[in-house]
Amino acid sequence: MNIGQASDASGVSAKMIRYYEEIGLIRPMGRTGNNYRVYGDEEVHVLRFIKRARSLGFSLEETETLLKLWQDKERTSAAVKEVATSHISDLERRIAEMQGMVKTLKHLAHCCGGDNRPNCPILDDLAGDSSASGKSTKAKHHA
Amino acid sequence: MNIGQASDASGVSAKMIRYYEEIGLIRPMGRTGNNYRVYGDEEVHVLRFIKRARSLGFSLEETETLLKLWQDKERTSAAVKEVATSHISDLERRIAEMQGMVKTLKHLAHCCGGDNRPNCPILDDLAGDSSASGKSTKAKHHA
DNA sequence: GTGGAGCTTCCCATCATGGGAAGGTCAAGG
DNA sequence: CCTTGACCTTCCCATGATGGGAAGCTCCAC
Numbered sequence: 001m002n003i004g005q006a007s008d009a010s011g012v013s014a015k016m017i018r019y020y021e022e023i024g025l026i027r028p029m030g031r032t033g034n035n036y037r038v039y040g041d042e043e044v045h046v047l048r049f050i051k052r053a054r055s056l057g058f059s060l061e062e063t064e065t066l067l068k069l070w071q072d073k074e075r076t077s078a079a080v081k082e083v084a085t086s087h088i089s090d091l092e093r094r095i096a097e098m099q100g101m102v103k104t105l106k107h108l109a110h111c112c113g114g115d116n117r118p119n120c121p122i123l124d125d126l127a128g129d130s131s132a133s134g135k136s137t138k139a140k141h142h143a
Numbered sequence: 144m145n146i147g148q149a150s151d152a153s154g155v156s157a158k159m160i161r162y163y164e165e166i167g168l169i170r171p172m173g174r175t176g177n178n179y180r181v182y183g184d185e186e187v188h189v190l191r192f193i194k195r196a197r198s199l200g201f202s203l204e205e206t207e208t209l210l211k212l213w214q215d216k217e218r219t220s221a222a223v224k225e226v227a228t229s230h231i232s233d234l235e236r237r238i239a240e241m242q243g244m245v246k247t248l249k250h251l252a253h254c255c256g257g258d259n260r261p262n263c264p265i266l267d268d269l270a271g272d273s274s275a276s277g278k279s280t281k282a283k284h285h286a
Numbered sequence: 287g288t289g290g291a292g293c294t295t296c297c298c299a300t301c302a303t304g305g306g307a308a309g310g311t312c313a314a315g316g
Numbered sequence: 317c318c319t320t321g322a323c324c325t326t327c328c329c330a331t332g333a334t335g336g337g338a339a340g341c342t343c344c345a346c
Contacts, residue, residue: 052269057244070266077263081255084265088248091241098234101200105231112224120220123213126195
């Protein structure tokens, strides 16, 4: 199997397969006389493992750890779980961070007329104008 | 004001201030005879604007758009709101993506003993082993 | 005048991926 | 046999936003 076929079979681009080899994530493949890389079912299986790990958001470094654990018959499931839970924490932290952004942005967007006038609480907020959260277009003291 | 003071006043690192200048996000600053950049309150204000936009997750490109709108007295709040809502959508998409990962990972982690045994449904899943979701360590038919 | 802090530019690294050029190879079909 | 097109190889560059660090200049205080 050439790299293109391995790519099709695994869903990993040929570019990435070469890259993974370069950084040592996968073993350098055997070559044919024409210097083409040769892949077998086992290699495709590894590539699919990597692809699945990546699709769950694991970094290549974490993926490498998981790959080694997978191939280590002496591993403990605790070691694997540790990698997973730590990744979950990281994802949750990032999710919370983005949710905070969304919350603020939605509030600002809600306060913004979205019309033809230039007055905009979103810009006021970005500009650090603390009087930005209330009514913005006019009527600072409507009473 | 030198770059270090502008950095302290704005919370943007000197490194980044130079970078923003290089990419045209901010105007090239005037220099003193010794070739030091000189900043005034207005520049610090711009830097703070950028920092705030970044903290809300806007890319530098979006930040540039917002900055131009801020400085354009003819802007419409609709234009600003458009940038914001589009960014909100992007954030929500990414949040949903990560939440999907978390959901899968939590399920797998829940199914994983996290003990001294090698058997691990997390690895089974990554390996594409479809029989991974059930009980894993033993007792496939405990009855 | 000396030391240290601060400024300048320039290059490199991150992380994962893609784009593209230049050149070798192979298979099919004229 | 030769061409054509698809495929492979390596090499370099780009992304986005940031930090690190080196080499060299300046400025201020002592």
